[in-house]
Amino acid sequence: MNPGIDHTLRGGWTLEGGKLPAHALRWLRTRTGLSEHPTPVAPDSVLVVPEPELGEAARADLVAVVGEEHVLLDRTARLGRAGGLSYVDLLRHRGCGQLAVPDAVVLPADPDEVLAVLKACAEHNVGVVPFGGGTSVVGGVSALRGDKPAVIALDLVRLNRLVSVDPVSRLAVLQAGVRAPEAERLLAAHGFTLGHFPQSFERATIGGFAATRSAGQASSGYGRFEDMVEGLRLATPVGELKLGVAPATAAGPGLKDLVVGSEGAFGVISEVTLRVRRAPTHRRYEGVFLDGWDRGHEAVRDLAQQRVLADVTRLSDAEETEISLALTGGLKSQALTGYLRARRVTDPCLLILGWEANSAAELAARRAATLRVLRAHKPVRLGKVLGEAWRHGRYNGPRQRDALLDAGVCVETLETATHWSQLSTLRSAVRGALLRSLPGAVVMCHVSHAYETGASLYFTVLVPRAAEDPIGQWQTAKSAACRAIAPLGTISHHHAVGTDHAPYLPGEVGELGVRVIESVKRELDPTGVLNPGKLLPVPPKG
Numbered sequence: 001m002n003p004g005i006d007h008t009l010r011g012g013w014t015l016e017g018g019k020l021p022a023h024a025l026r027w028l029r030t031r032t033g034l035s036e037h038p039t040p041v042a043p044d045s046v047l048v049v050p051e052p053e054l055g056e057a058a059r060a061d062l063v064a065v066v067g068e069e070h071v072l073l074d075r076t077a078r079l080g081r082a083g084g085l086s087y088v089d090l091l092r093h094r095g096c097g098q099l100a101v102p103d104a105v106v107l108p109a110d111p112d113e114v115l116a117v118l119k120a121c122a123e124h125n126v127g128v129v130p131f132g133g134g135t136s137v138v139g140g141v142s143a144l145r146g147d148k149p150a151v152i153a154l155d156l157v158r159l160n161r162l163v164s165v166d167p168v169s170r171l172a173v174l175q176a177g178v179r180a181p182e183a184e185r186l187l188a189a190h191g192f193t194l195g196h197f198p199q200s201f202e203r204a205t206i207g208g209f210a211a212t213r214s215a216g217q218a219s220s221g222y223g224r225f226e227d228m229v230e231g232l233r234l235a236t237p238v239g240e241l242k243l244g245v246a247p248a249t250a251a252g253p254g255l256k257d258l259v260v261g262s263e264g265a266f267g268v269i270s271e272v273t274l275r276v277r278r279a280p281t282h283r284r285y286e287g288v289f290l291d292g293w294d295r296g297h298e299a300v301r302d303l304a305q306q307r308v309l310a311d312v313t314r315l316s317d318a319e320e321t322e323i324s325l326a327l328t329g330g331l332k333s334q335a336l337t338g339y340l341r342a343r344r345v346t347d348p349c350l351l352i353l354g355w356e357a358n359s360a361a362e363l364a365a366r367r368a369a370t371l372r373v374l375r376a377h378k379p380v381r382l383g384k385v386l387g388e389a390w391r392h393g394r395y396n397g398p399r400q401r402d403a404l405l406d407a408g409v410c411v412e413t414l415e416t417a418t419h420w421s422q423l424s425t426l427r428s429a430v431r432g433a434l435l436r437s438l439p440g441a442v443v444m445c446h447v448s449h450a451y452e453t454g455a456s457l458y459f460t461v462l463v464p465r466a467a468e469d470p471i472g473q474w475q476t477a478k479s480a481a482c483r484a485i486a487p488l489g490t491i492s493h494h495h496a497v498g499t500d501h502a503p504y505l506p507g508e509v510g511e512l513g514v515r516v517i518e519s520v521k522r523e524l525d526p527t528g529v530l531n532p533g534k535l536l537p538v539p540p541k542g
């Protein structure tokens, strides 16, 4: 089994929970009017878990494939795979609203068992939710039944092997259930890294990354996860699809791209062949301040278009800069603000730049190229302190979120991307929609994935949680934000579609685009057992 945080832990990121310093809580109370309203994780015993409805014949066939001990019907196992880790999922595990709990958890050992489980489920008309790290924030692992009498969570935790490494071609084959830290550990033994470091790094899996087109914090240097996928194996109820024989191909349309991002609706990814890089020997992370959002995003555009982006390039708007300094800094942040004012930076936007290289010379050359282009945008460079602080705290977000939830805060994120010419319009539209829905909220934004033609926008919202209907409070705001995004950008740059964004997919790819997706699903999953209600809002007609 994978080491690290127990992947069945729901209701929070870690068992220990997070901690907010007293000055951060004071700041939040002043800024948002937050009062004392703690909501600790409810004990699992108060949660409503219906009796499993998996029929005896289906259970017997699943047991025949994976063994008795790998078909789990007990309450704890099922609750541990009931939903993902969005704010709303966490609230549900804290006793608000209703949980969708799978009827059973099935744990196959290898790609052949995955295939056999899918065949058995199709035969018995049982829904299947592929479950990797369970970190979906868009309802991707919600145990919805659709029109099926029962649904299982197909947990890939036992597919935890590095299958092979080809050091000459720089390729590694990893099973789908390998979690990111374990993947890095296995690859490091061969001198390689994947370079995929999303904020969910500690819990998410290789299969989940591929299924959702994930993007890590160092995507400017290492690329998005889809750029790393050379090939894969997809188990479906009608057989196995094996893709990826060459680094590039003109053999028809890209079937690999149909599988990457298919969110468990076309099949279960059992193995992924990945492009790996030599593990870096030299790193440097720095903090730079730019004056105002416009100057900041123009600087990032310039870096992208002149192809000198640092591997990590992350620009916070003034709100996010102010809040991250206030939540971490105390007195030091006041001194910093004074210094920036003296340097005529009135609206400071923090830009984190991180370079990773295999020699001091390579690092120096790449850093110099980035800083040369940046000079035109009048940066105030503050050296390594803020960059290193960011690097050390890069996985703290989810722990902080636990602490904010405990303190009674509605805290959630959402993301999108668009072309440079629309970026500021989109940012204003989403901010406006969120602030109209949640008056008095703190809405912060950053760019963390930049391309020559555009960039992502990632929003974080903090507001006192509504006591009466906390789920409705967020869902109303999220719908308003999605409606603001739809005409200007993509409904998701990296969190995927799941259930939450499914209603917006036709707006993005058109009715014809949806019919293409439906027809692929019908071919690979003729009885519609795979991940009911995800990606496509309603199952396609037979």
Ligand SMILES: Cc1cc2nc3c(=O)[nH]c(=O)nc-3n(C[C@H](O)[C@H](O)[C@H](O)COP(=O)(O)OP(=O)(O)OC[C@H]3O[C@@H](n4cnc5c(N)ncnc54)[C@H](O)[C@@H]3O)c2cc1C
Pocket: 084, 085, 086, 129, 130, 131, 132, 133, 134, 135, 136, 137, 139, 140, 141, 156, 176, 177, 197, 198, 199, 200, 203, 204, 205, 206, 207, 208, 209, 210, 211, 212, 213, 214, 215, 216, 217, 262, 263, 264, 265, 267, 268, 269, 270, 397, 398, 494, 495, 496, 498, 531, 534
């Ligand atoms: C705190 C937090 C921070 C996050 N930060 C980032 C980030 O920086 N970048 C980013 O891209 N995402 C981020 N996410 C979203 C999430 O981590 C990603 O979507 C991740 O790729 C999901 O991986 P997982 O293994 O947890 O997949 P799961 O959550 O288990 O599944 C996600 C979807 O993929 C399907 N699926 C899972 N495994 C397979 C498989 N083997 N075959 C077929 N389908 C499968 C599931 O059914 C589901 O629809 C974050 C989430 C959280 C909670």
